[in-house]
Amino acid sequence: MIPIILDMDPGIDDAVALSIALSNPSIDIKLLTSVAGNVSVDKTTNNLLKLTTFFHQTQIPVAKGASAPLKKDFSDAAYIHGESGMPGYDFPQVTKEAIKLDAVTAMAEELEAAIVPMTIVATGSYTNIAMLIQKYPSLLHKIEKFVLMGGSLSGGNVSSVAEFNVFTDPDAADIVFKSGVPIVMIGLDVTLKALLPFETIDAIGSQGEAGEMLQKVMTAYGDTAEGGKPMHDVNTICYLLNPEFYTVKDYWIDIIVSGPAAGATIADTQNRWSEGRLNAQVAVDIDTTAFEKWFVEQVPKMNQYRKEGN
Template identity: 35%
Template sequence: MNRIPLLMDCDPGHDDAAALFMALGSGVFDLQGITTVPGNGLLPNVTENALRLVAFLGEEIPVVPGCVKPLAGECRPALSYHGATALDGVILPLSERGPLRENAVDFMAAKIREAEGEMVIAALGPLTNIAALLLSYPELKGKIKRLCLMGGSTSGGNITPAAEFNIWHDPEAAAIVFGSGLPITMCGLDVTEKMALRPEEIEEVRHSGRVGALCAQLFDYCQDTFGGNGRDLVVHDAVASAWLIKEGLFDTRRFYVEVDTGKSLSRGCTATYIRPFGVGCKEANIDVVVGGDRDGFARLFIDCIAKLG
């Protein structure tokens, strides 16, 4: 089977690590690079985390740092959730390899050209790098087969009442991406919060091997931070990986979505026209994942992690 060329743009991040493990364990992808973006942590931290995760896995995937801050405004990392390093709760050994000195946008552009229309991008953090790519290389828009992102919501946020964190962190970038005409799948809170892993499933992951043990440690930190031990755990970014691996598990619908870049409480909201006759509604532009087979997702996640040993 020919593997799908994939770029992963992320801000590791506990759930980013889970999404990375899942993508690699699936055997579906040829992961050609990891580009990093500030979100869950500052750029140096998330880049270091990506390097250490790749080293832990024994892979030689290039890690390339991207934009230092959002297109407009300053970084506001999610330290209250992911901790000071953005990957608190585990101590990973230092990587012997450093990041590529190349700019992430130029790196992505080169890989997209080489893939000749087959490149898929998983965007698991704020969309700063993706927007910068589209601004710098608009001619490559038609060569991206699919952008699958974790972000947004049709029904309320998790960082403000209206906005999901990844979109809120850089709404200007998100607005560029959502308005670009790219084939986009949005795995937002509507689906991620329905795909929570149960405690017994996390224990199965824990005992599946070396990678599963690390994954469960990461989940332990998330549970401890929010007093959620013994409860179900949402692993947001892994849902985007799962959609790319096995789209049939999910209920995906096409809507017109636009991003609020104003300064009000709704800044960063992904306004979704569920009813196509609404005032201001335009032609549907985003494939929005609204639900899916939770048990099927959990089984896929466990199996992918187990395959890594």
């Protein structure tokens, strides 16, 4: 099993990614942490609790994280994800609360107790992770790698150059990319290719309660491309389980933290300033057929998992 801390801002594509992770026996979620991003941190925390309740995984601790970026003003993406962040489905009543520890302290305690280095997967802004790096630098050796949904080498989705997660807190992203911890960057270069066709989303709706839930929340998702919907955050979980689906290249990535290009992730593709240094493996292509097939195969697994009452 792959032990992970999952830092999220659900958000519809976060919800779909978490649904897969919660019901996959190869992934061991040690801690779920929330962050402000797609909607406020109160709502993202509640959405994590909704999903752990839905999948009978209330034993996984949920810790509330940062309510705003490190320096800039917070602006959500409710225009894409809806007012609640997970509209379209009537979830069961939440049966647990977030733990008393804040996300950063909870992460630190989990890392300190870890016997083997852990992977931290982030599908929202990187505010919590940056605070962890700043406050607990002695624990960085306990992190095997960061798997980050965010960034782009080919253009942005909130500006001409910036992807939403990095744009939300570019100062945090800058800290993370300079941390020295190995990074896998799963950005728009692949997530905009990993579309789920509309007919596939419709078909999922008839595949049990999990399929119905996924179909309804994905249908409510405001991020639509020609031919389907990009499930950006799902790619982090897919990469963990199927790295062979992805083509990655090693780059030095710099983060632009201010000005009209704030949130841009700049790769030194010509080795002009990085002097041969590398700080990230960047996903640049994906086997889209394999991705769609893999995704569809997860739905019956979710239903079986819920049926068995895990």
